[in-house]
Amino acid sequence: AQKITQTQPGMFVQEKEAVTLDCTYDTSDPSYGLFWYKQPSSGEMIFLIYQGSYDQQNATEGRYSLNFQKARKSANLVISASQLGDSAMYFCALAPDSSYKLIFGSGTRLLVRP
């Protein structure tokens, strides 16, 4: 069975510091994708970053990077130099290759303190 887990319901970080949001997954598919989305209070879901299971290097996108540890089945999101606008819910999602579905975790609420 495919499953995605975010164990941190809420996180605080000081502005300009880095923060890591945890995500672990479980799938028996040899090929899969991992995604991170940001949901501000307005509700829209914003795609941040993608990591393929066969990608050799960790994905990076501006201030976002993904710490992908395949053996441990973890795909943590690292946000560097946090900004006040980073305060939002963050969702990790798994896309098994055998399915069209995207399975979401329960989310982590990040609050950036000035």
Place this chain on the structure above:
Amino acid sequence: SQTIHQWPATLVQPVGSPLSLECTVEGTSNPNLYWYRQAAGRGLQLLFYSVGIGQISSEVPQNLSASRPQDRQFILSSKKLLLSDSGFYLCAWSNQGNSPLHFGNGTRLTVT
């Protein structure tokens, strides 16, 4: 560029009334289309997805249904709403294969 439109943004409906939420995508052809629901403070639950016209897969048995009458149109419906249908409904599209979902702005439905 591709855009996704979802309406209405908010909706208040009485229990037992019908529902129709519409979603359209522009700038792409033969997209995968999805309906998700998000309860307050929770993650996203996949309700339906479609890989082509008239092809609908249901993930959760309930009183909701979905239809795809055109390639880039996806409709979520109910004949009789329940209180438990309240939530935030998000439409999304993706290209074929392992590609990100792109979401609409969502519809906040309150069933009273």
